[in-house]
Every structure is written in structure tokens, then in C-alpha cells.
Amino acid sequence: xxxxxxxxxxxxxxxxxxxxxxxxxxxFVSVHIWSLSIEQHNLLIKLTxxxxxxxxxxxxxxxxxxxxxxxERMRNRWIARQGPPxxxxxxxxxxxxxxxxGLRAVEWVNKxxxxxxxxxxxxxxxxxDLDLTFEANRKQALDQARDLKTYTLSKPVQLxxxxxxxxxxxxxxxxxxxxxxxxxxFDVSLLVDSLLxxxxxxxxxxxxLSGNEVMYSKKEAELTYDDxxxxxxxxxxxxxxxxxxxxxxxxxGVTEESSIHYVALVNGVLISLLAGVALxxxxxxxxxxxxxxxxxxxxxxxxxxAIDGIITLDSRGVIRSxxxxxxxxxxxxxxxxxxxxxxxxxxxxxxxxxxxxxxxxERLNExxxxxxxxxxxxxxxxxxxxxxxxxxxxxxxxxxAQLFCCVVKDVSAAVKLAQExxxxxxxxxxxxxxxxxxxxxxxxxxKEPLRAIQNHACFLKEDYESILGSDGVYKLDRxxxxxxxxxxxxxxxxxxxxxxREEPDMARxxxxxxxxxxxxxxxxxxxxxxxxxxxxxxFPAVYGNRTRIEELLYNLIIxxxxxxxxxxxxxxxxxxxxxxxxxVEDNGIGIDAQFGDEVFKIFKxxxxxxxxxxxxxAGLTIAQKIVERHGGRIWYESExxxxxxxxxxxxxxxxxxxGQ
Amino acid sequence: xxxSKLILIVEDSDDDFYATLRAFKRDGNLxxxxxxxxxxxxxxxxxxxxxxxxxxxxxxxxxxxxxxxLDGRRVLKKxxxxxxxxxxxVVVLTTSNDEKDIEECYDLGANTYIQKPVKLxxxxxxxxxxxxxxxxxxxxxxxx
Numbered sequence: 001x002x003x004x005x006x007x008x009x010x011x012x013x014x015x016x017x018x019x020x021x022x023x024x025x026x027x028f029v030s031v032h033i034w035s036l037s038i039e040q041h042n043l044l045i046k047l048t049x050x051x052x053x054x055x056x057x058x059x060x061x062x063x064x065x066x067x068x069x070x071x072e073r074m075r076n077r078w079i080a081r082q083g084p085p086x087x088x089x090x091x092x093x094x095x096x097x098x099x100x101x102g103l104r105a106v107e108w109v110n111k112x113x114x115x116x117x118x119x120x121x122x123x124x125x126x127x128x129d130l131d132l133t134f135e136a137n138r139k140q141a142l143d144q145a146r147d148l149k150t151y152t153l154s155k156p157v158q159l160x161x162x163x164x165x166x167x168x169x170x171x172x173x174x175x176x177x178x179x180x181x182x183x184x185x186f187d188v189s190l191l192v193d194s195l196l197x198x199x200x201x202x203x204x205x206x207x208x209l210s211g212n213e214v215m216y217s218k219k220e221a222e223l224t225y226d227d228x229x230x231x232x233x234x235x236x237x238x239x240x241x242x243x244x245x246x247x248x249x250x251x252x253g254v255t256e257e258s259s260i261h262y263v264a265l266v267n268g269v270l271i272s273l274l275a276g277v278a279l280x281x282x283x284x285x286x287x288x289x290x291x292x293x294x295x296x297x298x299x300x301x302x303x304x305x306a307i308d309g310i311i312t313l314d315s316r317g318v319i320r321s322x323x324x325x326x327x328x329x330x331x332x333x334x335x336x337x338x339x340x341x342x343x344x345x346x347x348x349x350x351x352x353x354x355x356x357x358x359x360x361x362e363r364l365n366e367x368x369x370x371x372x373x374x375x376x377x378x379x380x381x382x383x384x385x386x387x388x389x390x391x392x393x394x395x396x397x398x399x400x401a402q403l404f405c406c407v408v409k410d411v412s413a414a415v416k417l418a419q420e421x422x423x424x425x426x427x428x429x430x431x432x433x434x435x436x437x438x439x440x441x442x443x444x445x446x447k448e449p450l451r452a453i454q455n456h457a458c459f460l461k462e463d464y465e466s467i468l469g470s471d472g473v474y475k476l477d478r479x480x481x482x483x484x485x486x487x488x489x490x491x492x493x494x495x496x497x498x499x500x501r502e503e504p505d506m507a508r509x510x511x512x513x514x515x516x517x518x519x520x521x522x523x524x525x526x527x528x529x530x531x532x533x534x535x536x537x538x539f540p541a542v543y544g545n546r547t548r549i550e551e552l553l554y555n556l557i558i559x560x561x562x563x564x565x566x567x568x569x570x571x572x573x574x575x576x577x578x579x580x581x582x583x584v585e586d587n588g589i590g591i592d593a594q595f596g597d598e599v600f601k602i603f604k605x606x607x608x609x610x611x612x613x614x615x616x617x618a619g620l621t622i623a624q625k626i627v628e629r630h631g632g633r634i635w636y637e638s639e640x641x642x643x644x645x646x647x648x649x650x651x652x653x654x655x656x657x658x659g660q
Numbered sequence: 661x662x663x664s665k666l667i668l669i670v671e672d673s674d675d676d677f678y679a680t681l682r683a684f685k686r687d688g689n690l691x692x693x694x695x696x697x698x699x700x701x702x703x704x705x706x707x708x709x710x711x712x713x714x715x716x717x718x719x720x721x722x723x724x725x726x727x728x729x730l731d732g733r734r735v736l737k738k739x740x741x742x743x744x745x746x747x748x749x750v751v752v753l754t755t756s757n758d759e760k761d762i763e764e765c766y767d768l769g770a771n772t773y774i775q776k777p778v779k780l781x782x783x784x785x786x787x788x789x790x791x792x793x794x795x796x797x798x799x800x801x802x803x804x
Contacts, residue, residue: 444726444755444756447755448673448675448676448755449675451675451676451679451755451776451778452673452675452676452679454779454780455675455678455679455780455783456675458780459682484778484779487778491778498758502759502760
């Protein structure tokens with residue numbers, strides 16, 4: 001299912017690819033058919049050209065021998081008549097000229113190569129009395145015909161009458177006497193024009209070449225020869241090479257027809273595209289349908305297996321659907337629930353409240369239900385078991401119908417846990433309070449008899465000193481001293497206990513001024529111990545209880561000069577930028593690393609009181625407590641004989657800023 | 661001349677009372693009459709009884725805070741709320757130096773708050789000063 005959805009985009013891509021390639025192939029085929037059809041069309045035209053050129057050749061080849069024969073007959077008749085009179089010859093020649101279209105003129109050339117008789121005269125006046133030796137080509141042909149005593153065809157020449165053609169020389173020998181030539185003037189234009197029907201020439205261009213000489217040309221300038229549609233037919237006749245090129249004259253015919261090809265092409269492409277688009281949408285809808293099906297199944301499975309129970313209600317607040325988790329929570333089958341009101345799942349007083357709800361988005365909030373908020377209500381099972389239930393209702397619209405989605409969660413375990421936790425917290429805070437009170441009251445109550453003992457010792461000494469003697473006085477003094485010592489221990493214990501109980505007033509203050517106050521409080525003691533307290537560098541503003549912080553400094557400073565054997569005892573106070581902590585450093589005896597955090601233990605003393613003077617051993621414990629009460633940390637770095645650096649931090653500065 | 665300015669001491673501890681008394685008598689000339697109440701209720705009973713020559717109105721009250729039963733704070737409150745008693749100066753004399761106690765007592769109308777010194781010498785000194793102040797320097801309201 002999930003894979004189907006995962007692959008859907010790939011499938012869509014595949015569909016697009018198939019459709020696209022189909023369209024491309026289809027367009028390609030259309031174009032190919034179009035070009036094939038044009039080619040076919042051209043081939044048809046070419047075939048026409050071929051046919052026409054062959055027809056021209058056929059006419060050429062079939063008419064030429066007749067003319068040659070006719071001229072030969074003219075010569076033979078000359079020989080038979082031994083020089084016919086001009087009138088007879090003229091009639092004869094006129095017949096031939098009339099019969100053979102390509103024959104422009106028949107002439108008699110005398111043995112000096114001068115044209116004497118010309119038939120017909122009209123149009124050929126320029127040939128009369130023309131000395132044919134004027135041109136090498138003609139002379140050579142005449143010489144060749146005379147010498148070989150056989151007819152000779154000249155190469156294509158420019159006719160003196162105009163136009164292009166060639167000449168056929170028939171030498172006349174009467175017996176051994178050379179009497180000149182019968183000369184046939186072939187006019188290619190005349191020949192071709194007579195050969196070809198008007199219609200035949202009308203739609204085609206024709207060009208006839210002999211060698212490189214254009215003998216005949218009937219063409220329109222707009223279309224040049226193209227081998228695709230035209231054809232050049234080559235043949236040899238009487239030793240002369242002929243090329244007949246035929247190609248269609250106009251493109252109009254072609255364009256008229258080819259527009260059909262274009263229409264077909266455009267049609268083909270359009271149909272391909274349309275078919276492609278249609279196919280694409282079909283595929284797409286098929287794929288999306290399968291995606292929708294897969295997603296639908298996924299949504300159903302998700303809902304069914306959600307951690308919370310899900311119940312949907314219609315616009316009247318009647319249950320429409322129930323998921324598996326909700327079935328489990330209420331231990332009822334969905335068939336049992338669908339069609340019922342939501343309120344049947346709730347215990348009183350919620351059952352009544354929800355039964356009275358108007359299930360309308362606007363009006364729902366007037367009653368007990370708050371849309372979009374989880375409310376703690378009570379659910380009820382069929383057997384009457386009531387349990388705490390979290391119920392959140394949201395609303396949505398489908399096809400203009402207002403529906404509601406209820407998310408339900410059995411919170412019995414959480415509620416039980418919370419109750420137990422609350423109970424434990426209460427017990428703990430009670431026992432803490434009792435402990436605090438115990439320490440306070442105990443130490444307070446301890447003090448009174450202690451003081452009384454001391455007082456009575458004093459009174460005893462005052463009233464009976466003379467009787468007691470020096471030994472008795474010493475013992476009484478000792479009693480007073482020990483009582484005082486115990487009192488100090490109790491005081492420290494009381495103070496320590498009070499530090500834990502009180503919630504100090506916090507404020508922002510300047511550390512340097514706090515150090516100054518502490519210094520002045522200690523001034524006598526400092527002088528007595530030859531000690532100096534210095535401050536170096538700047539301090540960030542401190543947030544805390546100034547009185548307590550001064551006590552903290554007080555304890556650390558005392559510690560600094562008390563356990564110090566230097567002549568000049570120096571206690572420096574600075575802010576360490578790297579550690580972001582205040583540092584109280586001394587040049588004292590240092591602390592052996594083995595003691596670690598033991599220095600902070602109450603009444604723990606590392607040195608003999610005889611060596612370093614009296615103290616309860618609560619100073620560092622109190623210092624630690626003050627720092628902890630400020631949300632900070634205290635630690636030290638030390639090396640025996642090299643002094644000690646006590647570091648302490650207070651609450652995070654950012655929090656302090658927020659707190660102000 | 662017998663001074664009629666009565667000192668009322670509310671103190672449950674015999675030892676403390678003895679020490680205080682000794683401090684008062686230390687310079688040997690305590691001319692004031694002195695009355696001791698052992699607990700809060702005892703003190704209120706004394707104070708609520710009409711004054712007479714045998715039952716003098718106290719010129720000053722020394723009040724311990726930690727008393728059995730009705731404790732010193734409540735006694736102080738009752739004194740200061742009573743129109744008949746409120747003009748009597750009350751000196752709180754206690755072992756407690758808890759700031760909360762100090763603040764509370766002044767709020768309730770205590771005139772002085774003294775922590776019982778730990779050392780006897782200091783106690784003697786404190787009581788001497790107290791005596792000097794209240795009976796030599798300060799002018800007290802006239803008794804009814």
C-alpha cells in the first residue's frame with residue numbers, strides 16, 4: 001500500500017514518458033508520411049518528366065532518319081537527273097520541307113561551298129549566296145562529306161537564318177564529277193515544336209542540349225531544373241550527343257497539392273497531441289485513483305491504530321464512526337455505538353451536560369464543550385465502571401455538513417500516577433518541613449539549657465570563687481568555654497537550617513560594593529591577621545540576596561586568611577571570564593586534593609584548631625548552601641602550599657534578566 | 661524612695677529569669693518593683709486585672725517569645741491591640757535572631773527587640789543599658 005503511494009509519482013512520470021514518447025513517435029511518423037508523400041508526388045512528376053523526355057527522343061529518333069532519307073533521295077534524284085532544273089528541284093525540296101517539320105530549308109551548295117539554291121526562300125534569304133567556308137566547323141563538315149563521299153552531319157551551329165540547329169551535307173557526285181551538296185538545315189526549335197503538342201509543352205520546361213550548346217530552350221524562369229522532379233535523357237544520334245532535360249514548369253500544381261500534405265501533417269500532429277493528452281489524463285486519473293485508494297486504506301489503518309480513540313459525530317452529535325482504540329477504551333463494538341449519542345459513553349455529570357449540547361459550531365461553546373481543547377471528563381463502561389477520560393473535540397466541514405471529531409484517551413493510569421506523585425510530594429515536603437522545624441526547634445531548645453549551664457557556672461564562680469580555689473575556677477572557666485563552643489555549633493546549625501528554609505529576597509547589585517561592605521565588616525580582623533582583600537577587574541551585575549552573598553564572601557575571605565601562613569596574607573576577588581564565575585583566591589596553605597568536596601561538609605575541619613584558631617567548621621558549608629540557594633555552584637582549585645581559588649557561580653544571567 | 665515603675669518580666673525559664681534578675685540587681689540598686697509571669701496566659705491574666713496599689717500597671721514589659729502555651733508573639737499582639745495596654749513599652753528579649761521574628765515583632769508594635777546575649781557579660785551589659793535607657797533617658801507615659 002505504502003509502496004504504491006511511494007511509487008505513484010514514479011508511475012505518473014512513467015505515464016508522462018510513455019505518452020510523450022507516443023506523441024513524439026506519432027508526430028515523427030506523421031512528418032515521415034508527409035515527406036514520403038511529397039517524395040511520392042515528386043516521383044510521379046519525375047516519371048512524367050522521364051516519359052516526356054523519352055517521347056521527345058522517340059520523335060527525334062523517328063523523324064530524323066525520314067529527313068535524312070528524304071535528303072538522300074534529293075541527292076539521288078540529282079544524280080539520276082544529272083543536275084535537275086531549278087524548278088523541278090524546287091518543287092521537290094518544297095515537298096520535303098513541307099513534309100518534315102524540323103527541316104527548315106533544303107539548299108544546293110555548289111562545289112565552291114557557296115549556297116546557290118534555297119527552298120523555301122522565305123525566311124532563309126540570308127543563306128542565299130552564303131559562302132559556307134566562312135566558318136571552320138561548316139567547312140570541315142563539308143570537306144569531310146566531300147572526301148568521304150557520304151553524308152555528314154555538322155555539329156550544332158548557330159543558323160545564319162537565326163535559331164540553333166545543325167546541317168546535313170549530302171555530297172553530289174555525278175559519275176566522278178563533284179557537283180556540290182544537298183544541304184538540309186535542321187532547326188531544332190522547329191523540329192521540337194512540331195513534334196510536341198502544345199499541351200505537352202505547356203506545363204513543362206524543356207531544354208535540349210548538344211554537348212554544352214543549348215539547342216532548344218522553352219522554360220519559365222521561376223523554376224530551375226531539379227533532379228527530384230525533372231529528368232535528363234541522353235542519347236546519341238548520327239554521332240551527335242543529345243541531352244533532353246524536362247522538368248515541371250510551375251510549382252502551382254505542386255503547391256496546391258502539397259497544401260493537402262500540410263493539412264494531413266497538421267492533422268496527424270494534432271490528432272497525435274490530442275490522443276496523447278487524452279491518454280495522459282486517462283493514465284493520470286487511473287493512477288490517482290489507485291493512489292487515492294492506497295491513501296484511503298492508509299488513512300483508515302492510521303485511524304484504526306491511533307494511540308487515541310477517535311470517534312466522529314454527525315451534525316446532530318450522533319456517532320458516525322469509531323476506531324479500534326475507542327472500541328477498546330469503552331469495551332464496546334462499533335456496531336453497538338454507531339447511531340448513538342456521544343453522551344452515552346460519559347459518566348455523570350458529563351453525560352447530562354453533553355446530552356444537552358447543541359451540536360453546532362457556534363453554539364457548542366455556549367455549553368460545556370470547548371472546541372479544540374482537551375477536557376478532562378469521566379467515561380463509563382457498560383458495567384458501570386467510571387474512569388477519567390480526556391476528550392478533545394474539533395469540527396470540520398465535508399460537503400457542507402458540519403462534522404465533529406472526538407479524540408478520547410483513557411487517562412486512568414496517568415491520573416493514578418499523578419495522584420501518587422502528588423501524595424509523595426506532599427509527604428516529602430511535609431517531612432522536609434518537619435525536619436527543618438526539628439532542626440530549628442531542637443537547636444533553639446538546646447541553647448537555653450546550655451546558656452543556663454554557662455550562666456550558673458559564671459554565678460558559681462562569682463559567688464564562690466574564694467572557696468573553689470584556682471583549680472575549681474579553671475574547671476568552671478572550662479565549663480563556660482565548652483558551653484560557648486557548643487552554643488556556636490548550635491548557632492551555625494540553626495543558621496544553616498534557616499538558609500535552607502528561607503526564600504531570600506533577590507535583587508540586582510554590584511559585586512564590588514558587596515565586597516567593600518564585607519571588607520569593612522572584617523576590617524579589624526583583617527588588620528589583626530595582616531591580611532588584605534583586593535578586587536581586580538570588572539564584575540557583571542549580580543542578581544541575588546545581597547546579605548547572603550556578603551555572608552558568602554565573608555566566609556570565603558575568613559577562610560582565605562585564617563588558613564594562611566604567609567607574612568602578608570592576600571585575598572583577591574575577581575571575575576573569571578573563561579569560567580564565568582567569581583573567584584576568591586588566597587595565598588594560604590592550600591587544600592590537599594585528597595579532601596575533595598569534604599571541605600564543604602558541616603563541622604568538618606581539616607586542620608587542628610590549635611594551629612589555625614577556632615572555628616565551628618561550618619563556614620564553607622554555609623557558603624555552599626548560599627550558592628546553592630542562588631542556583632549556582634561552588635568549587636575550588638588548590639595545591640598544597642600554593643593557595644586556593646574558590647569559584648562560585650550564581651543563577652544564569654539571562655534568567656536574571658527575565659526575572660527583573 | 662520607692663519607685664512605682666513596675667517591670668513585668670514574662671519568662672518561662674527559671675534560669676533565664678534568674679540571670680536577668682541578677683543582671684538587673686548587678687549594680688545593687690534596683691529600686692523598681694519587679695513581677696514575673698511564667699507564661700503567656702499568666703501575663704495576660706495579670707495585665708487584664710484592674711490596676712491598684714497592690715497590682716501595679718507595668719511601666720515596661722520584658723517579653724520572651726518562646727513561651728509554653730500562648731507564645732510571646734500572641735501576647736505582644738494582644739497588648740498592642742488593647743487600648744488600655746498599648747502604651748506600655750514592650751521590650752522583646754529572646755534567644756531568636758531570626759529576621760522573620762524581628763520583623764514580625766516590630767510589625768506587631770514591639771518597642772525594642774533584643775537578642776539575649778550568649779555570654780553572661782554581654783547579658784549584664786545589655787540589661788544595664790536597657791535599664792539606663794528606659795528608666796534614665798526615656799520618658800515613660802504616666803501610670804493610670
